[in-house]
Amino acid sequence: MLAVSASYGLGAVAFAALALTSRRVATSQPRLWRPAAISAVWALFAALFAWIDSGRELVALLEMARDLAWLWFLWGGIRLLRGREDFDSPGLTGLGQILVFIAVLASLAQCVALLWPGRLSGLLAYVLIPNLMSVLGMVLVEQFYRNARPQERWGIKFLCLALGGMFAYDFYLYSEAMLFAGVSADTWAARGAINALLVPLLGISLRRNPDNRPLGISHRMAFHSVALVGAGIYLMLMAAAGYYLRIVGGDWGSLLQTVFLFGAIALLLVTVFSGVARARLRVFLSKHFFHYRYDYREEWLRFTALLTAGDPGARLHERSLEAMAGLVESPAAALWLKQDDGHYRRCAHWNWSDLDGQFTSEHPFARFLETSRWVLDLHECEDQPDLLGEATLPAWLAGEPRAWLVIPLFWHEKLIGVMVLADSLGKVTFDWEVSDLLKTAARQASAHLAQARAAEALTVARQFESFNRAAAFVVHDIKNLVAQLTLLLANAERHKHKPEFQEDMLATIESSVARMNRMLIKLRDKPEPAGNSSVELSELLREVIRSKNAFSLKPTLEIRSPDLQVRAEREKLTRVVGHIVQNAIEATPYTGRVGVSLDRQGDWAEIVVADSGCGMDDAFIRERLFRPFDSTKGTGMGIGAYECKSYVQELGGDIVVASRPGLGSQFTLRFPLHTGDDRASPDAPEEP
Numbered sequence: 001m002l003a004v005s006a007s008y009g010l011g012a013v014a015f016a017a018l019a020l021t022s023r024r025v026a027t028s029q030p031r032l033w034r035p036a037a038i039s040a041v042w043a044l045f046a047a048l049f050a051w052i053d054s055g056r057e058l059v060a061l062l063e064m065a066r067d068l069a070w071l072w073f074l075w076g077g078i079r080l081l082r083g084r085e086d087f088d089s090p091g092l093t094g095l096g097q098i099l100v101f102i103a104v105l106a107s108l109a110q111c112v113a114l115l116w117p118g119r120l121s122g123l124l125a126y127v128l129i130p131n132l133m134s135v136l137g138m139v140l141v142e143q144f145y146r147n148a149r150p151q152e153r154w155g156i157k158f159l160c161l162a163l164g165g166m167f168a169y170d171f172y173l174y175s176e177a178m179l180f181a182g183v184s185a186d187t188w189a190a191r192g193a194i195n196a197l198l199v200p201l202l203g204i205s206l207r208r209n210p211d212n213r214p215l216g217i218s219h220r221m222a223f224h225s226v227a228l229v230g231a232g233i234y235l236m237l238m239a240a241a242g243y244y245l246r247i248v249g250g251d252w253g254s255l256l257q258t259v260f261l262f263g264a265i266a267l268l269l270v271t272v273f274s275g276v277a278r279a280r281l282r283v284f285l286s287k288h289f290f291h292y293r294y295d296y297r298e299e300w301l302r303f304t305a306l307l308t309a310g311d312p313g314a315r316l317h318e319r320s321l322e323a324m325a326g327l328v329e330s331p332a333a334a335l336w337l338k339q340d341d342g343h344y345r346r347c348a349h350w351n352w353s354d355l356d357g358q359f360t361s362e363h364p365f366a367r368f369l370e371t372s373r374w375v376l377d378l379h380e381c382e383d384q385p386d387l388l389g390e391a392t393l394p395a396w397l398a399g400e401p402r403a404w405l406v407i408p409l410f411w412h413e414k415l416i417g418v419m420v421l422a423d424s425l426g427k428v429t430f431d432w433e434v435s436d437l438l439k440t441a442a443r444q445a446s447a448h449l450a451q452a453r454a455a456e457a458l459t460v461a462r463q464f465e466s467f468n469r470a471a472a473f474v475v476h477d478i479k480n481l482v483a484q485l486t487l488l489l490a491n492a493e494r495h496k497h498k499p500e501f502q503e504d505m506l507a508t509i510e511s512s513v514a515r516m517n518r519m520l521i522k523l524r525d526k527p528e529p530a531g532n533s534s535v536e537l538s539e540l541l542r543e544v545i546r547s548k549n550a551f552s553l554k555p556t557l558e559i560r561s562p563d564l565q566v567r568a569e570r571e572k573l574t575r576v577v578g579h580i581v582q583n584a585i586e587a588t589p590y591t592g593r594v595g596v597s598l599d600r601q602g603d604w605a606e607i608v609v610a611d612s613g614c615g616m617d618d619a620f621i622r623e624r625l626f627r628p629f630d631s632t633k634g635t636g637m638g639i640g641a642y643e644c645k646s647y648v649q650e651l652g653g654d655i656v657v658a659s660r661p662g663l664g665s666q667f668t669l670r671f672p673l674h675t676g677d678d679r680a681s682p683d684a685p686e687e688p
Helices: 002-025 033-052 056-077 090-115 119-146 150-180 185-208 219-248 250-272 275-289 296-307 316-326 364-372 378-383 432-495 499-522 537-547 570-586 618-623 640-650
Strands: 333-338 343-350 358-360 403-411 414-422 533-536 556-559 565-568 594-601 604-611 654-660 664-672
Touching: 002 033, 002 185, 033 056, 033 185, 056 119, 056 150, 119 150, 150 185, 296 316, 296 432, 316 333, 316 343, 316 414, 316 432, 358 364, 364 403, 364 414, 378 403, 403 432, 414 432, 432 499, 432 570, 499 537, 533 537, 533 570, 537 556, 537 570, 537 594, 537 604, 565 570, 565 664, 570 594, 570 604, 570 640, 570 664, 640 654, 640 664
Parallel strands: 556 594
Antiparallel strands: 333 343, 333 414, 343 358, 403 414, 533 565, 594 604, 604 664, 654 664
């Protein structure tokens, strides 16, 4: 007994020192010195009665008082949290009442058990009730630390470690007693010294936060606390009942105890994973222990997180339904959105595949929603048909018994959709607070849905734009080919008997057919890929000049630096240079001149196309020349010059234009030189 007395005597001294220190340091209520002083008294009497081997009942009552003091300290307002100025915590009173009620019942039960002789009452007084209090203590410490702000945990972590260690050791002590039908002498003896070792941690927390505000509790903390406390009480009661079965069951006692405990744990797990049970617990707490049903910060964060989860636009409709249904504990929902033809059709559902139908924007129900902007309780509408006025529900909706709420979705004052929610699992009552919350959430969901629809429409528009752009380039190429063939046909009457004209005609037709075949390849669903390769510029320019021989004004070619190569796609580059040469021919009278030259300037190859045509002013060059879909020609597409500049810049080069009205123009195409051997084939397929 000397070891027990020494152990608890050490604990009494430690708690007494903590009480004196905290009374002198702390200035706000409730103070740490009170539970510390009660703990010192408990440890002192435990040491005293261990010495005289008497007073077991008084020690048990003092231990109960110690546990109540620490629990009251936790719930009444721990002075180790910062940043809670004017914090409104209406739920603290309600949950404190629950805790006090449980503690009072446990105290009364312990008093009765101590006065009532018998084996079962001894088990209740010395094992079960103390174990219950240790469970309550661990739950509260865990919830307190988990729900504290990150910046506050620096000041409370040692407090939580100390109190959590104290309650955890008690739980171990009494759980061991339940398993082996008796308290371990060694474990009991070490308890006082272990409590004394935990006291310095409380002192550290006291010095870190000597004067702070009380702790406030959120809806989420209340739910988890009540759920964990309830589960702990349930397990304690089931353990006591199983122990009773073992005593009275005779030879079948152990079997009955095992079966009963397994069934009790299975029932607890079923309840924990039951959506109905969780929903009703939340509603019960919100109704009876908080001024407002919802913790709006938590609800809004959860709602927004659901809407923005996953990839942008992926399952947005289903996530919107799930988020909205979660606000009222609804297990199913469906969404109708307005389509281009004016009909509202179901576009998504969440756990409600059998609810389907449609209605038009002219339906009285749609007009009523757009005018009233109400969230409709369909059960209330059944009891009071006058709520809808002259409007009627669609037949598919009126015939659905599970349908509960109809939530209109508005975007810029227009009704863009409707959500229908199924009956609440938690039997949530529809009132003004629920209506306001759903309306606010509906605005957020409408914004996300409208944004997703706009993004989808933009994607489709870009696809059409890409297709139209490709079609415009093809039409532009066809126009150039038609111009060449038309000119060839016009000259055929006069020159068809000349061998030179016949050769030019065949070469032009051959080139036109080859270009049209390549355009067909581009328009295929799966065009053949083509990459850049080394292109010999003098060879390419000769091909371009040959293709223009059908014109009356034949351009000249001057190769000042042969064997210049650039990295490009041959067909595209041929089309670019050919377009600039043809524009020069069209802008120049047949008595004028068009010249093409190739030269080298450092590491650059320069192709110069000069003409003596009408020329251009600076404003036209700056504002209109390379602007897409802007043309001065009656039959032009306005994309040739734009395509030329874009492709030359894509190759790392540039186009420089010098022109004066009435004096002609000069286009200089500059390309970075390439020194390679992989020359492109003239018939290489074009890059899509």
